[in-house]
Amino acid sequence: MRLKNTLSAIAAATMIAAFTMTAAGPAAAAGDTAPACVAREVVKQDKTAWTTNNCGRNMHIKLVIDHGPDQRCWTTFPGETLKWTWKMGSYGRIAVC
Numbered sequence: 001m002r003l004k005n006t007l008s009a010i011a012a013a014t015m016i017a018a019f020t021m022t023a024a025g026p027a028a029a030a031g032d033t034a035p036a037c038v039a040r041e042v043v044k045q046d047k048t049a050w051t052t053n054n055c056g057r058n059m060h061i062k063l064v065i066d067h068g069p070d071q072r073c074w075t076t077f078p079g080e081t082l083k084w085t086w087k088m089g090s091y092g093r094i095a096v097c
Contacts, residue, residue, distance in 0.1 A: 030064050030095035038076075042091050049084040051094055053077060064092040073097035 037055035042048075053059050053076040061082075063071035068089020076082055 034094040047086050052081045062097045065089040066092040
């Protein structure tokens, strides 16, 4: 009986750990929302966004897509503008990474 309870406890802990990792998903890989010095312009209907780094230093940013795959992390230099496009999902936010 003790072995059965131990195995049940291990199985429950494993399921909780798996659920926690699954619930975190891709959005967890992104950091906080990028600061306001990263200017954004978004045209949701065209699934296009532009970001301009006005921060005065290099920024590592990524486009977070709701209900779709996030873009990869990019290093953007001061004054640089990036154009982002996506096919599935909708604009979520620009995040640091």
